[in-house]
Each structure stands twice: as C-alpha cells, then as structure tokens.
Amino acid sequence: MNALVEARSLTMRFGGLVAVSEFSAAIAPGAIVGLIGPNGAGKTTCFNMITGFYRPTQGQVLLDGRDITGLPPHAVCEAGIARTFQNIRLFGNGTALENVLVGMYVRQKSFWWQSALFWPPALREEARQRTRAMELLDAVGLTSVAGEKASSLPYGAQRRLEIARALATAPRFLLLDEPAAGMNPQESQELMEFIRHIRDAFSLTILLIEHDMKVVMGVCEHIYVLDYGVTIAQGPPAAIQSNPKVIEAYLGEEALAYA
Amino acid sequence: MKRYHVFALNFMLVGVLAALLVCAQRFLDGYSIQILNLVAINILLALSLNLIYGFTGMFSLGHAGFMAIGAYVCAILILSPDQKAMLFLLEPAYPWIESAHAPFVVAVFAGGLAAAAMAAVVGFPLLRLGDDYLGIATLGFAEIVRVVANNVPRITNGALGFKGIPAYANLWWNYGWCLLALVLIVRILRSNTGRCFKAIRDDEVAARAMGVNVFRLKLLSFSLGAFFAGVGGGLLASLLTTIDPKMFLFVLTFNVLMIVVMGGLGSVTGSVIAGAAVTIILEWLRFVEDPITLGSVTLPGIPGMRMVVFSLLLIAVILFRREGLMGTREISWEGIAAWLRQRRKA
Numbered sequence: 001m002n003a004l005v006e007a008r009s010l011t012m013r014f015g016g017l018v019a020v021s022e023f024s025a026a027i028a029p030g031a032i033v034g035l036i037g038p039n040g041a042g043k044t045t046c047f048n049m050i051t052g053f054y055r056p057t058q059g060q061v062l063l064d065g066r067d068i069t070g071l072p073p074h075a076v077c078e079a080g081i082a083r084t085f086q087n088i089r090l091f092g093n094g095t096a097l098e099n100v101l102v103g104m105y106v107r108q109k110s111f112w113w114q115s116a117l118f119w120p121p122a123l124r125e126e127a128r129q130r131t132r133a134m135e136l137l138d139a140v141g142l143t144s145v146a147g148e149k150a151s152s153l154p155y156g157a158q159r160r161l162e163i164a165r166a167l168a169t170a171p172r173f174l175l176l177d178e179p180a181a182g183m184n185p186q187e188s189q190e191l192m193e194f195i196r197h198i199r200d201a202f203s204l205t206i207l208l209i210e211h212d213m214k215v216v217m218g219v220c221e222h223i224y225v226l227d228y229g230v231t232i233a234q235g236p237p238a239a240i241q242s243n244p245k246v247i248e249a250y251l252g253e254e255a256l257a258y259a
Numbered sequence: 260m261k262r263y264h265v266f267a268l269n270f271m272l273v274g275v276l277a278a279l280l281v282c283a284q285r286f287l288d289g290y291s292i293q294i295l296n297l298v299a300i301n302i303l304l305a306l307s308l309n310l311i312y313g314f315t316g317m318f319s320l321g322h323a324g325f326m327a328i329g330a331y332v333c334a335i336l337i338l339s340p341d342q343k344a345m346l347f348l349l350e351p352a353y354p355w356i357e358s359a360h361a362p363f364v365v366a367v368f369a370g371g372l373a374a375a376a377m378a379a380v381v382g383f384p385l386l387r388l389g390d391d392y393l394g395i396a397t398l399g400f401a402e403i404v405r406v407v408a409n410n411v412p413r414i415t416n417g418a419l420g421f422k423g424i425p426a427y428a429n430l431w432w433n434y435g436w437c438l439l440a441l442v443l444i445v446r447i448l449r450s451n452t453g454r455c456f457k458a459i460r461d462d463e464v465a466a467r468a469m470g471v472n473v474f475r476l477k478l479l480s481f482s483l484g485a486f487f488a489g490v491g492g493g494l495l496a497s498l499l500t501t502i503d504p505k506m507f508l509f510v511l512t513f514n515v516l517m518i519v520v521m522g523g524l525g526s527v528t529g530s531v532i533a534g535a536a537v538t539i540i541l542e543w544l545r546f547v548e549d550p551i552t553l554g555s556v557t558l559p560g561i562p563g564m565r566m567v568v569f570s571l572l573l574i575a576v577i578l579f580r581r582e583g584l585m586g587t588r589e590i591s592w593e594g595i596a597a598w599l600r601q602r603r604k605a
Binding site for chain 1 (some may be wrong): 443444447450451452454455457458460461462464466467468469470471472473479505525587
C-alpha cells in the first residue's frame with residue numbers, strides 16, 4: 001500500500017543543537033499513528049516540520065507523493081494537512097462557531113468583495129459554510145455552545161473545538177498535539193473513541209503526540225519513539241511496550257535492571 | 260429577528276439621518292454645520308483605522324500619510340487648470356498635473372485608490388514586521404510622505420500647499436461616504452474574510468495553521484483601511500479648502516487613534532460614537548482657551564489648553580475603562596431586540 005504521508009530523513013538543526021535527526025516515517029492512509037518520547041525529544045519539532053512552520057534543515061515531506069517540503073503553513077493546510085496545538089490556540093474573542101468558520105476559509109471559493117456586495121452565490125456559500133460548521137460542531141458535541149465565546153469554554157470543550165476547527169479545513173491528514181493533556185481517565189477513554197470515530201467519519205489519517213500511554217497504546221496502530229531527536233524504535237504498540245530501548249528512555253537504565 | 264426586519268430598520272435609520280441632515284442644513288449656522296461635517300469625516304477615519312488596528316491587530320501609525328495622499332490627489336483633480344496655473348508660484352506644475360481635472364466623486368475615489376495603492380506597496384515589506392516595529396515603520400512612512408510633499412513643488416506646490424480648493428464636501432457628500440464606508444466595512448467584517456482578520460488579531464500562528472494566508476489578508480486589510488483614509492483625506496481637503504504639508508503631522512494620526520481607542524479597539528459602533536463625541540467635545544472645549552475670571556483671579560486664555568483637558572479625559576478613559584467605551588462589543592438591532600424582550604419579561 002502506498003503511504004499517504006511520508007517523511008524522508010527529516011532533520012532540524014537550531015544552530016549547534018540537533019532537535020530532530022533523520023526522522024523517517026511512512027504513514028498508510030487511514031492509519032492512526034503515535035509519536036511518543038520524553039519531554040524535549042523533538043516531537044513537536046517534527047509536527048512543525050510537517051506542517052510548514054519550520055523548514056527542515058534536511059529531508060523531505062511528501063503528501064500523496066507530492067513534495068510539500070518548505071511550503072508555508074497555509075499552503076500545507078490547503079494541501080490537506082491540519083493540526084491542533086499542544087497549548088490550545090483558539091481565536092479567543094470569536095464564538096465557537098466563528099472559530100470553525102475560520103477553518104473553512106481555506107476552501108472558500110468566493111472573494112472578499114463578493115460577499116460584501118451581496119453577490120448571491122457568495123451569500124449562498126456563506127450559508128453553506130454555516131450549515132457545515134454547525135454539523136462539525138455537532139460531530140464534536142458542541143452544538144449547544146456554538147454562540148459562546150471560545151475563551152469562555154471549559155478546557156475539554158476547547159480541545160474538541162480545536163479539533164472541529166481543524167476538521168473544517170477538510171484535511172486528509174490530521175496531527176493532534178497531546179489531545180489528552182489534562183484529561184481524567186474517563187475523558188481520555190472517551191477521547192480514544194472520539195479519535196477513532198472522526199478517523200472513520202472523515203476518512204482521515206491521524207498522527208498524534210501523546211504522553212498518556214493508555215491512550216497511545218489503546219488507539220495507535222503504529223508508534224514512533226523519539227529520544228533526543230533520534231528515532232529509537234518503531235512498531236506496533238505491543239512491541240514498543242516491551243522494547244528495552246524505550247523503557248530505558250522513559251524510565252532510565254536502573255528501571256531496566258529491575259524489569 | 261428576520262433579515263428583512265434588520266434591513267427595514269437600517270433603511271429607516273438612514274431615512275432619519277437624511278431628515279436630520281435636511282434640518283441641520285436649514286436651521287443650523289455655518290459653524291455647527293462645519294462640526295457636523297468633521298464628525299462624518301472623523302467617523303470615516305476612525306473606522307478605517309479600526310479596521311487596520313482594532314480588527315486585524317496591525318499597529319499602524321501611518322494614517323496621516325494615507326490621508327495626505329488622498330487629500331493631494333483629490334485637490335489636484337478638483338482644482339481647475341486655471342486655478343492651478345495661478346497657485347503654483349514656486350515652480351510651474353507639470354503639464355499633466357495642471358491639466359488633470361475630474362468631478363468630485365471621481366477625485367475622492369482616486370484619492371482613496373492612490374492611498375490604497377501606496378499601502379499595498381509599503382505594506383509589502385512592512386507588514387512582515389510585528390507589533391511595535393510596524394508602528395515605528397508606518398510612522399516613518401507618514402513622515403516620508405510629508406517630507407516628499409514639501410519637496411516636489413511641481414506636483415504639490417511645496418510648503419505653500421493648495422488654497423481655494425472647491426468646497427464641494429457638503430453634508431451630503433461627507434455623510435454619504437461615511438455611510439458607504441460603514442456599510443462596506445461592516446459587510447466585510449461579517450463575512451468570513453472579516454472573521455479571518457479577527458483570527459489573525461487573536462492568534463496569528465493558529466490562523467496560519469488553519470490555512471489563512473495571513474500576509475495576503477493583512478495586505479488586504481491595510482489597503483482597505485488606507486483606501487478609506489485616503490477618501491477621508493480627500494473630503495477633508497475639500498471641506499477645509501486649503502491643504503499644506505504641515506497639516507499632516509503626526510498629531511492628525513494621533514487624533515484618529517484617540518477616537519479609535521476611546522470607542523474601543525474592534526468595535527464599529529464604538530468608533531461611530533467616539534468619532535461623534537470626540538469631535539463635538541473638542542469643539543465645545545474651546546471655551547477653556549478663553550480668559551476665565553474666577554472671583555478676583557483672572558486666568559489668561561491659553562491656546563492649546565483644550566488638548567490638555569482632552570488628554571486628561573483620555574487618561575481617565577485608559578485608567579478606568581481600558582477597553583474603551585464599547586470594548587469589542589457592538590450595538591445591533593438584534594442586541595436591542597433581545598434587551599427589550601428581557602425587559603418585558605422582567
């Protein structure tokens with residue numbers, strides 16, 4: 001099977017520091033893939049290279065065979081890659097609905113002046129966008145707070161709103177940066193269901209960074225492990241759990257002696 | 260509330276405004292009418308700066324520059340060739356400057372277009388700068404415009420400027436342009452493009468990740484704001500009938516900025532209310548510049564005193580109501596209707 005997203009020896013150097021070195025991955029369409037590692041291992045740097053926020057020092061990113069390395073973030077999004085952020089970044093002054101509508105802008109066909117001048121096709125498109133945005137809010141269970149200011153929503157709702165906003169850009173590949181952060185076990189259980197649900201409902205391929213091992217092992221089909229920027233292991237969850245290198249990276253050498 | 264209700268109410272509001280203007284023209288003296296004219300132009304200018312700063316989050320201090328461009332283009336186009344032949348005392352004007360002539364509406368529009376084109380040109384390098392740096396750079400731009408105006412006598416008549424510009428800018432033109440700007444800006448802000456402007460203001464990184472071409476939209480907002488600043492400059496030139504480079508000092512930008520901050524960054528209705536209030540208060544405050552007798556003490560009149568009083572007012576606003584009169588809130592028909600319903604229930 002052809003990979004939907006392929007990273008070819010991505011390397012990111014900041015001055016003398018090598019944040020990520022030779023990260024390679026091939027992600028099959030429809031897969032849910034995890035990216036784990038201790039703090040500062042370079043996970044978010046990988047995200048930033050894939051989504052165009054950083055231009056990799058070396059290496060390539062391919063989406064469906066097309067080289068998207070070095071494209072600016074908005075062009076990467078247009079190509080079909082959406083993301084969420086580790087520390088939630090919503091448009092705080094806008095309502096939940098408005099946040100999702102901003103996500104739809106990248107697929108908008110009409111120009112700015114058309115809607116301002118009451119051009120009927122543009123008005124119809126805005127009405128369609130509104131309906132679609134409400135559907136997306138419904139899909140993440142936020143219909144009742146559509147008119148609420150985004151910054152006033154509770155934490156869990158903000159996380160889901162960020163996902164709804166990412167879905168609004170009609171992505172093929174979705175990157176989630178620590179979606180379970182700050183969630184209790186019950187909530188992370190629901191999150192796993194939710195991730196599988198959106199994968200199927202929106203025919204997505206998902207790459208997620210996560211520290212909650214229950215979530216990672218529960219939902220991911222394939223896992224990459226980074227430590228100090230180097231890929232130290234990859235494979236299905238069961239293999240990763242028993243991989244001595246991974247245990248060492250997470251718990252230190254002593255833990256391995258006890259194991 | 261149905262859409263045609265809102266439309267009907269807006270239509271009525273415009274009707275009421277027109278009736279008031281008719282009354283004003285018939286019953287008010289020239290001085291009061293002049294103030295009403297300034298109200299319209301200040302609202303227009305405040306709206307244009309609010310679009311750039313309040314809604315898109317670009318701290319621009321270049322408004323006087325865009326106004327100057329609009330004012331000069333408009334003045335050159337509405338002055339007749341004969342007038343221009345007499346005006347250019349230092350050096351004769353270029354033939355194409357002298358022969359250029361257009362009706363008022365075209366001249367104002369051209370002034371706006373020239374300002375917008377200039378905004379697109381300077382915005383290209385400048386809008387990559389963030390916050391404070393953009394403020395400094397645009398401030399520099401406005402100064403450059405003024406210095407250039409001083410030093411190309413064959414186009415701008417140098418430091419002498421223009422006198423006797425035809426006074427076409429009556430209440431109807433000023434309020435007409437103001438209304439046009441209001442409607443267009445509100446329409447854009449309510450469209451998805453406007454939502455993206457606000458998204459850029461709230462979180463530029465997230466906007467980029469969501470596929471918003473931040474640079475292009477910033478350039479659009481900047482140019483649109485500059486267009487209306489140019490329109491305002493053109494109207495002002497015709498209203499005051501004289502312009503010279505000294506008129507477009509930083510103080511002019513500061514006045515507009517003051518209105519925007521007082522009304523609320525990111526509030527259209529705030530700009531409208533503050534635009535009217537500030538203009539009228541500034542005129543009304545002229546009495547503090549007259550000699551005042553308090554019992555046996557006589558204070559001599561101090562020119563510029565009203566700006567001191569006004570600055571104190573501004574400080575009070577910043578201290579006690581930092582977000583301005585309206586913050587980012589708006590007064591809308593829907594809002595009024597909801598408020599009335601609530602009152603009826605209570």
